[in-house]
Amino acid sequence: MNKLGFGFLRLPRTDPDDVTSIDMARACELVDAYLAAGGRYFDSAYTYLGGAxxxxxxxxxxxxxxRESFEIATKIPSYDLKDHQQCWEIFEEQRRRCCVEYFDTYMLHWLNDKNYIDCENFDGFGFLREVKAKGFAKRIGFSYHAGxxxxxxxxTEHPETECVLLQINYLDWESPTLRARECSEVVKKHGKQLLVMEPVRGGALAELPPKALAKLEEAGLDQEQSIASWAIRFVESIPYVDTVLSGMGSVEQIKDNVRDxxxxxxxxxxxxxxxxxxxxSEIAVPCTACRYCEPHCPMNISIPxxxxxxxxxxxxxGDDWKLRPEYNRLNETRGKPSECIACGQCQEHCPQKIAIPDWMKKVAAGLEQ
Ligand code: SF4
Ligand code: SF4
Structure with missing residues (x-):
């Protein structure tokens, strides 16, 4: 049942405050361990980790x-494009960065109501079709964050689509805002390949509060299985799921995830x-730590x-005193939540539609002295 792909959004860093400071030695170790365990699918995007x-x-x-030992999927940012010339410039930069002639999967990144209209205006799907016709992509599609x-x-309007990347995990499956089950059923209805991101919801399903853990133990959670592996099994158990992307930060995690x-x-x-x-009922803010918001913050706040x-x-x-040192550490080199100017730039780029400026006020009220 192994459908695991390696999501390249969260990689080990040498500087925790700099997303581009990739620890290349550890990244090589992770890549090698994943390939050795039988994996071959890697997923990235033009904007992930500032290009890193x-x-x-x-x-x-x-x-x-x-080249034949791996597959690369990457995405072009549908929200920042104007015309085909610009698309080709980005595409060529992506090929240079990834050191490949072609991509196995090439997608428009993050379609939603607004981005789809923008995309139609510059014929984004036409660009995808050209990429495929020239042999630069084996499969084309898009990642999606809406209803x-x-x-x-x-x-219906773009039957040339071959695959769709959706956020699916057991927390979002019946979520009234994310509607992951309903979206996955639409992909199935159209006979497209379904790719899954955030199966562990940015790590939120790798550790559970005591009440939730007790429920899993009652259901027979084996001590040798990690809590995260239950989240991966959930999405891998959906029969029409093609690939499940997981960001993996250690060799142990790779072995745990790749195992059948x-x-x-x-x-x-x-x-x-x-x-x-x-x-x-317990999670206050449904942030997945995807960091799409961060580059847009003029105050350079560590939002996730x-x-x-x-x-x-x-x-x-009552744990504010325990959390305050970390709060202060974050603010040593970055903007403080209390300095948020409520410009809303972050919120526009948040796939989870989180009211970030309001939360910045609450964090500051709870933790700033
Ligand atoms: S609303 Fe606040 S946190 Fe969001 S981008 Fe503006 S300053 Fe940054
Ligand atoms: S606030 Fe939204 S955009 Fe920012 S990291 Fe969290 S989920 Fe991603």
Missing amino acids: SEKTLGEALAKRHP PELLDRIL KEPLTEHEWNTLLEVAELLR EHLALMNQLARAP
């Missing part, structure tokens, strides 16, 4: 392994959906780290 993700694929993967109605419309796993039983599946209900602190504070409101 694609460059790392070039250095750690393409320059060190035969099932628009997804149905896009797939049994599909979930109906009882286990339902237990995870019960755990999701519990988590929804502050939202993670907010979640910890929501679970244990």
Whole structure:
């Protein structure tokens, strides 16, 4: 049942405050361990880690392994494009960064209501078709962050689409805002290949609060299985899922994820959906730490780290004194949440639609002295 792809969004760094400071020696070690375990699918995007993700694929993967031993999927930012000339410039830069002649999968990044209209205006799908016709991509598609109605419309208007990348995990499966199950059913209805991102929801499903953990133990959580592996099994158990992307930061994590796993039983599946209900009532902010917001913040605030602190504070409101040192450390070299000017730039780029300026006020109120 192994459908695991390597998501290149969260890579080891030499400087925790600089997303581009990739620890190349460790990245090479991870790439080698994943290939040795039988993996071959790597997923990146033009904007991931300020461009460092694609460059790392070039250095750690393409320059060190035969082209036929791996597949690369990457994406062009649908939200920043004007015309085909600009698309080709970005595409050529991506090929240079990744050190490859062609991509196995090439996608428009992050279609939603607004980006789809922008994309139609510069004929983004026409560009994808050209890339494929020239032999520079074996498969074309898009990543998607909106509701099932628009997804149905896009797939009807663009039958040339071969694959769709969706955020699916047991927390979002029945979420009234993300509607992951409904979106996945639209992809299935159109007969497209379904790729999954965020199966562990940016790490949020790798550690669980005691009540949720107790439920998993009741369902037979084996001590040898990690909590994250249950989240991976959930999405791998969906029969029409083609590939599941996971960002992996250690060789142990790779071995844990790549190992063949049994599909979930109906009882286990339902237990995870019960755990999701519990988590929804406990998680204050549904941030996945994707960092799409960060480059747009004029005050240079470490938004995902502050939202993670907010979640910890929501679970244990008396722990502000424990969290304050980390809050202060984050603010030593970056902007403070109290300096947020509520410009809303971050929120426009958040796939989870989080009201970030409001949360910045709450973090500052809870942790700043
Ligand atoms: S609203 Fe605040 S956190 Fe968001 S981009 Fe503007 S200054 Fe940064
Ligand atoms: S706030 Fe939104 S855009 Fe920023 S890291 Fe979290 S989920 Fe991603």
